Amino acid sequence: QSALTQPASVSGSPGQSITISCTGTSSDVGAYNYVSWYQQNPGKAPKLLIYEVSNRPSGVPDRFSGSKSGNTASLTISGLQAEDEADYYCTSRTTIVTYVFGTGTKVTVL
Amino acid sequence: QVQLVQSGAEVKKPGASVKVSCKASGYTFSIYFMHWVRQAPGERLEWMGWLNPGNGNTKFSQNFQGRVTLTRDTSATTAYMELTSLTSEDTAVYYCARGSGTSWFDLWGQGTLVSVSS
Numbered sequence: 060q061s062a063l064t065q066p067a068s069v070s071g072s073p074g075q076s077i078t079i080s081c082t083g084t085s086s087d088v089g090a091y092n093y094v095s096w097y098q099q100n101p102g103k104a105p106k107l108l109i110y111e112v113s114n115r116p117s118g119v120p121d122r123f124s125g126s127k128s129g130n131t132a133s134l135t136i137s138g139l140q141a142e143d144e145a146d147y148y149c150t151s152r153t154t155i156v157t158y159v160f161g162t163g164t165k166v167t168v169l
Numbered sequence: 170q171v172q173l174v175q176s177g178a179e180v181k182k183p184g185a186s187v188k189v190s191c192k193a194s195g196y197t198f199s200i201y202f203m204h205w206v207r208q209a210p211g212e213r214l215e216w217m218g219w220l221n222p223g224n225g226n227t228k229f230s231q232n233f234q235g236r237v238t239l240t241r242d243t244s245a246t247t248a249y250m251e252l253t254s255l256t257s258e259d260t261a262v263y264y265c266a267r268g269s270g271t272s273w274f275d276l277w278g279q280g281t282l283v284s285v286s287s
Contacts, residue, residue, distance in 0.1 A: 060230060060231065060232075062213060078209075091271075091272075093271055093272035094272075095272060095273040097274075098213075099214075104216065104264055104278065104279060104280055105206075105264075105266075105274075105277060106277075107273060107274060107275050110269075110270065110272070110273035110275075111270070111271065111272065111273070113189050113254040116275065117234070145182070147211065148214070150214075150273075150274075151272075152271070152272040156228060156271075157216070157228060157229075157230055158230075159216060160206075160214040160215060160216055161212060161213070162213050163213040163214070166172035
């Protein structure tokens with residue numbers, strides 16, 4: 060199972076919006092709405108941001124939003140803040156009930 | 170409180186095996202799948218496999234098939250991941266993560282660093 064493809068890095072100024080893409084195949088991202096997103100700070104465990112493409116767990120700010128079209132899912136951070144500087148990973152359940160993570164994206168706040 | 174607490178760091182020689190534990194507390198252990206994810210230094214997250222603590226069923230990434238064993242002790246609410254035939258490429262932080270709903274990981278352990286070196 061190949062990793063989902065994410066851009067290596069994305070940057071933006073405070074207050075701007077950025078979007079991170081996550082491209083898979085019809086056997087994973089495109090198969091179901093089973094995409095989730097995680098934020099990881101250095102030396103820490105990942106934290107759930109978005110589940111089932113576009114749902115936010117309680118406690119996650121509404122500036123984080125998710126969407127999907129075909130085999131590509133996206134995470135948008137609106138009103139970028141300094142504290143959003145971190146690594147971001149998508150993951151998808153596959154049609155054979157395994158999971159695959161994305162290659163990861165480093166977000167830099169300029 | 171609801172948490173996953175993993176065992177401490179390990180140093181192993183090439184060819185050895187390692188067993189990492191993940192103690193769950195604050196929720197009903199048997200009704201949530203337990204996943205294992207690893208992250209080599211400076212690298213991406215990599216999903217390894219899942220365990221259904223209710224019945225012991227497992228499923229693995231083909232990257233680890235035959236080398237990883239997932240087990241549990243329901244009375245101790247603890248899940249275990251054993252990885253055999255270690256090489257330097259297995260040096261990584263290993264996480265347990267609770268599977269929730271259809272497809273997401275809502276609770277993570279703190280991670281266990283496994284270092285493989287001769």
